[in-house]
Amino acid sequence: MNTSRGFVSCIAAAGTIAACSLPASAGDLNLEVAGQCPGELTLRWSGAEPNRQMAILYGEDLGLSRSIRVCEGTWIGMSGVRLVRVVSTRSAGSGSVTGSASPDACGGYLQLMVLNTTYVCQTSNVVQIPE
Numbered sequence: 001m002n003t004s005r006g007f008v009s010c011i012a013a014a015g016t017i018a019a020c021s022l023p024a025s026a027g028d029l030n031l032e033v034a035g036q037c038p039g040e041l042t043l044r045w046s047g048a049e050p051n052r053q054m055a056i057l058y059g060e061d062l063g064l065s066r067s068i069r070v071c072e073g074t075w076i077g078m079s080g081v082r083l084v085r086v087v088s089t090r091s092a093g094s095g096s097v098t099g100s101a102s103p104d105a106c107g108g109y110l111q112l113m114v115l116n117t118t119y120v121c122q123t124s125n126v127v128q129i130p131e
Contacts, residue, residue, distance in 0.1 A: 071121035
């Protein structure tokens with residue numbers, strides 16, 4: 001994955017999953033997605049700030065948008081952003097969650113954001129949901 005800083009940088013892997021990165025915030029939170037869409041997807045993360053709540057965000061397209069309400073100074077690497085679910089980062093700052101993806105989600109994008117009380121929150125790379 002290309003980890004260029006200072007702008008959105010995207011690459012495609014095996015023609016199915018695109019990985020994008022934004023300027024890192026408070027460490028490198030890495031997101032990976034595996035599975036079939038539509039169907040069951042597993043999200044795996046590492047490098048999250050431990051023992052925090054973390055938002056799984058879905059975006060319709062790549063782009064830059066600001067977080068609303070929580071983490072107002074945080075840039076998100078997607079547009080048309082919606083909250084999917086909130087999970088715990090656990091004590092190790094890594095973990096996984098599995099869920100079902102509808103046909104409408106296929107080809108969309110996912111990004112993680114660790115929720116805290118600061119102006120800028122830790123975010124992950126952006127990954128594309130396989131089609």
